Amino acid sequence: MPRVIYKTSGGKRVPSVTTILKSLSFGNDGLMYWAWKAGDDGLTLEEARAPAVTVGTVAHAMIEAHIKGESADLVGLPADIVSRAMVAFNVWREWAELTGYEMLASEVSLVDDELLFGGTFDCVLLKKKRILVDWKTTSGIYPDHLVQVAAYGHLWNLHHPEAPLDGYALLRLGRDEPLFDYHYRPADGVMGSAWEMFKIARRAYDLAKEVRKAA
Numbered sequence: 001m002p003r004v005i006y007k008t009s010g011g012k013r014v015p016s017v018t019t020i021l022k023s024l025s026f027g028n029d030g031l032m033y034w035a036w037k038a039g040d041d042g043l044t045l046e047e048a049r050a051p052a053v054t055v056g057t058v059a060h061a062m063i064e065a066h067i068k069g070e071s072a073d074l075v076g077l078p079a080d081i082v083s084r085a086m087v088a089f090n091v092w093r094e095w096a097e098l099t100g101y102e103m104l105a106s107e108v109s110l111v112d113d114e115l116l117f118g119g120t121f122d123c124v125l126l127k128k129k130r131i132l133v134d135w136k137t138t139s140g141i142y143p144d145h146l147v148q149v150a151a152y153g154h155l156w157n158l159h160h161p162e163a164p165l166d167g168y169a170l171l172r173l174g175r176d177e178p179l180f181d182y183h184y185r186p187a188d189g190v191m192g193s194a195w196e197m198f199k200i201a202r203r204a205y206d207l208a209k210e211v212r213k214a215a
Helices: 017-023 028-040 045-067 079-099 143-159 190-214
Strands: 102-112 117-127 129-136 167-173 180-186
Touching: 017 117, 017 143, 017 190, 045 079, 045 102, 045 117, 045 129, 079 167, 079 180, 102 143, 117 143, 129 143, 143 167, 143 190, 180 190
Parallel strands: 129 167
Antiparallel strands: 102 117, 117 129, 167 180
């Protein structure tokens, strides 16, 4: 999937949601577990990092292509990575068939001109409730995932005030087993706290840049 460059309506380049969170080391619990699991499997950090990232990227590309009625370009990709990504993709298809949702938007890139950040979410669907869904191929669901989708939800509500979100969901797709976990959160409650965390992270991102320049 090509990298998205986010710019305001005035042409100013801004960071993405994931760039902001990664730069501040959010998600360390998930990363620590992943590093432990890689070592337990006898892999070096370099050996573990590449397939873990690539499998998720390929699975996302497969899903995006399917939604558009196209076929993902898998030419030149290692067979083992494609095989694991196919497991996740097939699990997603099973979830989609079971859900029977109406797709409202998919892979939409949006920018907040005031808070200066952008993001691309996986989809917004409708089945009685309007829900923003993000698919994950990680080993689990972690706190930073909630912060991430809260930021995506803000972008959607900002650009679609006539159709605000009712909730958020994280769909974890198995890479080695044909299983999925669906984690739903209503728009209020903890998601409000997650959004407040992102706003703090956005400010901290700018402060960190200032400090790094001075060091």
